Structure formats: C-alpha cells, structure tokens
Amino acid sequence: MSRSLTFSFDIGYASIGWAVIASVSHDDADPSVCGCGTVLFPKDDCQAFKRREYRRLRRNIRSRRVRIERIGRLLVQAQIITPEMKETSGHPAPFYLASEALKGHRTLAPIELWHVLRWYAHNRGYDNNASWSNSLSEDGGNGEDTERVKHAQDLMDKHGTATMAETICRELKLEEGKADAPMEVSTPAYKNLNTAFPRLIVEKEVRRILELSAPLIPGLTAEIIELIAQHHPLTTEQRGVLLQYGIKLARRYRGSLLFGQLIPRFDNRIISCCPVTWAQVYEAELKKGNSEQSARERAEKLSKVPTANCPEFYEYRMARILCNIRADGEPLSAEIRRELMNQARQEGKLTKASLEKAISSRLGKETETNVSNYFTLHPDSEEALYLNPAVEVLQRSGIGQILSPSVYRIAANRLRRGKSVTPNYLLNLLKSRGESGEALEKKIEKESKKKAKKKEADYADTPLKPKYATGRAPYARTVLKKVVEEILDGEDPTRPARGKRIRMGN
Incomplete structure (x- = not known):
C-alpha cells in the first residue's frame, strides 16, 4: 500500500523544527513519524540579526525624539519656555545643572530646566524592562543590564550619593560652584561609565528637581509636574489635559511623558x-x-x-x-x-x-x-x-475591606478595564462622594512609613497590580x-x- 509523506517545519528566529510523517491518506487517524529533529542556529547567526539591531536602534532614537518633542511642546504651551528656547542647543553638562539644583547650590532658570529634562529624556534609568516582563515573564532583564545596574550602585556607594546626577559629577570630578566646570567635560564622558541607574532613583530625583524649581518658574504647576514625571499611568482626565495642549497619546501608552512608553502588543500579533x-x-x-x-x-x-x-x-x-x-x-x-x-x-x-x-x-x-x-x-x-484579579487585589491589599460598596464597585470596574487605581485615587473618590475616608487614611499613613524605610515608591501613589492572565483564550x-x-x-x-x-x- 502506497503511503504519502508530509514534511512539516516550525521556523523560529533561532531554530527550525522539522518532522516527516507518513500516512495512507489525509484522513489517516494513525500516521507514523518517520523522523523529526531541530536545527539550532548559533547565537546572533541569523542573516537578519544586523537588520533587526539597526531597526531597534532606529526605534529607540525615534522614541527619544518623540519623548523630547512632547515634553518641549508641553513646556511651550504652558508658557514655561519659548519656542526659540525649545530649539536651542543643549548644555554641555546638564547633569551638573541637575546636581547643583539637587544640592541647593543653583536655582534653575526655565531654559536650564529644559536642558535638564532633555538630558533625562535620554537617560531615564533602567526599570528591568517592566512593561515587557508584564507581558512575558517576571524577569525581563539580562545579565549585561544587571551588571551595569550593579556598577551604578557601586559608584553610588563609593561616592556616598543618592542620585544619578550627583554620582556622575563625582565620578567626573566636577565641583559644584565652579562656573567653568561644565566646560571641562567632553559630551560623551558620562556615557563611558557603563552604568544603568535604577529607574526609581531617577524618578525621585527628577521630581525633586521639578518641585524645587516650581516656586520660581511661573507655569510649572503641580499638574504639569505630574504630567511630566508621575510614577503611575496617566488618568483619563490627564490625557484630556494633554489633548488641550495638542499632545495625543496612543491608548496602549502607559506612564508619564518622561517615564512612559508604549506597551508591547504581544497578545495581538497572532490571533x-x-x-x-x-x-x-x-x-x-x-x-x-x-x-x-x-x-x-x-x-x-x-x-x-x-x-x-x-x-x-x-x-x-x-x-x-x-x-x-x-x-x-x-x-x-x-x-x-x-x-x-x-x-x-x-x-x-x-x-x-x-x-x-x-x-x-x-x-x-x-x-x-x-x-x-x-x-x-x-x-x-x-x-x-485567580477568578477575578480585580477583586482579588482589592482583598489582598486590605483596601477592599475598608471601602464603601459603591466605591468598591467603581474600583473593581476600573481595574477590570485596565485603568490605574491608587490608594490616593480611592481616598479622593471617597471624599468627593461625602463618605468617610478615615480608615483608608490610616492605612495609607501606616504603609507609607513602611515604604519610606525601604526607600520604595510612595504607597499612596502606587497603583494596585492585579495578576491578569496573559496570552489568548x-x-x-x-x-x-x-x-x-x-x-x-x-x-x-x-x-x-x-x-x-x-x-x-x-
């Protein structure tokens, strides 16, 4: 009896799986496997590797340019800087300006604040690829990134500093208060340090710089600061404010203008x-x-x-x-x-x-x-x-037990839709509805003290994180x-x- 052969291939980016199956007909319920195996390619041996690397670099460059353009447009629309200031060349050592501002040696002018923010837009700190890991696995980093983070931490310990800007200045031997110190630095000098400072540290120092500059720069309101550098994703109301300034963000964009990014759409590539x-x-x-x-x-x-x-x-x-x-x-x-x-x-x-x-x-x-x-x-x-991740996170956090039924339903519905819910948001929601928020205030105060001891992000503004299922049904x-x-x-x-x-x- 003649048997037909079927050749099957599973083509991946680093391997090709193959199998040869023999069957009498297409309806044969019991085909036999004549042979199977996998061909593995050496690391980075794919012909498209270089092209993929160049594409990744182009996308990174474009994302930085878009990030800088959005922040600059916001500052111009808020009348913090002029369009002419927005187009000026950068400062030779913006990290020096940032360090002096953090230490209280300098009050940043609007143009200097723009130079500093533009530098931070290039150097936002490393967050262990958090947005990717939420879609793929618990650990989105790699060995090289971990080594650079450790090197950054070692430099901070060596100089006794707590911020990226101050650490770079110490390593480059820049002295605060010396007017011509920045001119002694070559532009790429800090890039040769092979460091990756944790994102949380960079977030805190940027907010500190903005808060120190706010009283002396007209237009730099608390609302503008939040739009630029808040830790949690932008709310619907904040996105509406940005639209008024002519800045439209994609629906899958998460985070502030400086620290946000588009969330990878792995689940939507192949349906x-x-x-x-x-x-x-x-x-x-x-x-x-x-x-x-x-x-x-x-x-x-x-x-x-x-x-x-x-x-x-x-x-x-x-x-x-x-x-x-x-x-x-x-x-x-x-x-x-x-x-x-x-x-x-x-x-x-x-x-x-x-x-x-x-x-x-x-x-x-x-x-x-x-x-x-x-x-x-x-x-x-x-x-x-996990049957209902939104309900589960409210119960696990201990917040669900102290919310009124109406606010509890609102919080659960927001979480189901992927919206951001923070303890501060729930507290303001309780107060706006004329309900008591005393129990939640006590919990926020207690948890904030614990977070402060561990030098973690403020509990009040930390979004609740349900354990959503990933992939497709x-x-x-x-x-x-x-x-x-x-x-x-x-x-x-x-x-x-x-x-x-x-x-x-x-």
Whole structure:
C-alpha cells in the first residue's frame, strides 16, 4: 500500500523544527513519524540579526525624539519656555545643572530646566524592562543590564550619593560652584561609565528637581509636574489635559511623558481561531451553498479567540480545575462545584489550602483529594485559581475591606478595564462622594512609613497590580461559557474538537 509523506517545519528566529510523517491518506487517524529533529542556529547567526539591531536602534532614537518633542511642546504651551528656547542647543553638562539644583547650590532658570529634562529624556534609568516582563515573564532583564545596574550602585556607594546626577559629577570630578566646570567635560564622558541607574532613583530625583524649581518658574504647576514625571499611568482626565495642549497619546501608552512608553502588543500579533466555532461556521457556510474558499474565509473571520484577560476565560479555567479535582477518586458533585465557584467569585480567587478546606468541610476530614498533587505539577499552577484579579487585589491589599460598596464597585470596574487605581485615587473618590475616608487614611499613613524605610515608591501613589492572565483564550467566548455551564451541571466535557482533526486552511 502506497503511503504519502508530509514534511512539516516550525521556523523560529533561532531554530527550525522539522518532522516527516507518513500516512495512507489525509484522513489517516494513525500516521507514523518517520523522523523529526531541530536545527539550532548559533547565537546572533541569523542573516537578519544586523537588520533587526539597526531597526531597534532606529526605534529607540525615534522614541527619544518623540519623548523630547512632547515634553518641549508641553513646556511651550504652558508658557514655561519659548519656542526659540525649545530649539536651542543643549548644555554641555546638564547633569551638573541637575546636581547643583539637587544640592541647593543653583536655582534653575526655565531654559536650564529644559536642558535638564532633555538630558533625562535620554537617560531615564533602567526599570528591568517592566512593561515587557508584564507581558512575558517576571524577569525581563539580562545579565549585561544587571551588571551595569550593579556598577551604578557601586559608584553610588563609593561616592556616598543618592542620585544619578550627583554620582556622575563625582565620578567626573566636577565641583559644584565652579562656573567653568561644565566646560571641562567632553559630551560623551558620562556615557563611558557603563552604568544603568535604577529607574526609581531617577524618578525621585527628577521630581525633586521639578518641585524645587516650581516656586520660581511661573507655569510649572503641580499638574504639569505630574504630567511630566508621575510614577503611575496617566488618568483619563490627564490625557484630556494633554489633548488641550495638542499632545495625543496612543491608548496602549502607559506612564508619564518622561517615564512612559508604549506597551508591547504581544497578545495581538497572532490571533488564533477557535476550532469549534471554526468548524460550525465552516459547515454552515457550505450548507448555504458558498464555495469552500469563501467558507474558510468566513470561518476564520468569525472564530477569533479573545484575550485570556476576559471573564469567560477566567471562569473556564476555574471550571476545568473543578472538573479535574477528585475526592476519594470520584469527581466533585455539581452542588459542590457550584459552591466553590460562588466562593471564588466572592473572594476573587481560591488557593490550594482553601480548596482542600472547602472540600473537607463538605465531605469530611477523612476525604482524600488530588488537590496537593494537582498543584505541584507546575510552579505557576496556583495562578490558575485567580477568578477575578480585580477583586482579588482589592482583598489582598486590605483596601477592599475598608471601602464603601459603591466605591468598591467603581474600583473593581476600573481595574477590570485596565485603568490605574491608587490608594490616593480611592481616598479622593471617597471624599468627593461625602463618605468617610478615615480608615483608608490610616492605612495609607501606616504603609507609607513602611515604604519610606525601604526607600520604595510612595504607597499612596502606587497603583494596585492585579495578576491578569496573559496570552489568548483557547476557544471563543460562546464555547467557554458552554463548557462552564456543563461542568457546573456535573458533567465532564472533553476538550472540543480534539478527537477530530480539522483542516483550517489550504
């Protein structure tokens, strides 16, 4: 009997995976693998490596130019500097101006403040690629960056300084109060120090410079300072203010004008299709008399899956766990599954301990479950027990318990939509609604003292950070809902469209 060979390739940026599969026909349910393997490329050996590096450099240069242009436009519109000042050449040693301002030896003029901010726009400090790590993993840095951060910290310890500007001046032997000191510095001198100062340190020193300059520079209001250098993302109201100044930011832009950036859109680059919905739409289109090509196009268009950060996926994930839990070797009853799901909805999540406790309280302490083994298979498996990250972070932070029901709902809804929520925002919201904020004020004061001892960001302005799911859901919303309904009814649905291979393309 003749057998056909299928060659499959998985092409990555540093490797190519391959497999040769032999089958009698396309419908063969049991093909045999003739061979498979992976070809690995040496590091940076890809022909597109140089092109990719140049593209990255061009994007970095452009982002800096856009950052400087936005800050300059804001200062001009606020009448802090003139358009002519905005176009002037930079100071030979702006870090010297910053250091003198921080130490109280100099009061910055508007043009000097512009030079300093323009320098900080090039040297914002290192934040361990926080925006990337939120989308990919907990650690977005690399060994080289870590070494540069350590070198910067060693220099600060060596000179007994607490800011980037002062450290650079000490290392370059610049003396404050010496008028011609900046002229003795070559422009790229500080760049040869091979340092990367932590972003948090740079944020604090920039805010300090702006706050020291505000009383003597007309137009440099607290609102302008926040727009330039605040730690948390801009609010809707602040974006509206920027629009009045002619500055429009993309929806995925996070942070202030100086320290913000566009969030990577990893989840939106490749949107997969739900196999169940695809098959349903495909068959429906063929029954209508449409061509096979037209049916495929229609199916691919209507079967896109949502992001994992949606209520339907969180409930689907939780329901699948409840379906896989065993008590004395038997699946949980529909009643217990519904009770556990309702508990998770109220608390925002379950834990391994709370899951075992809830089951034993209903079935007896002698009941043996597979909960312990289930959540030791993978170190991150317990993160799947988060049902509502917005509710969970409010409860975990201790803030949810001291909010009124109405403010609690507002906070939860903002967090679900990806909006920034800080303790200060909630306190102001309570006061604006005529409600007591005494308990929250006490908590802010207590937590701020702890943060101050650790030299961390101010607690009052630190946004709450829910643990959102990343990536894409495996199925369309309707399929996710259907699976949840079946599991809560006590059924054990198999994964949809897994038993039959569906060709979803040419």
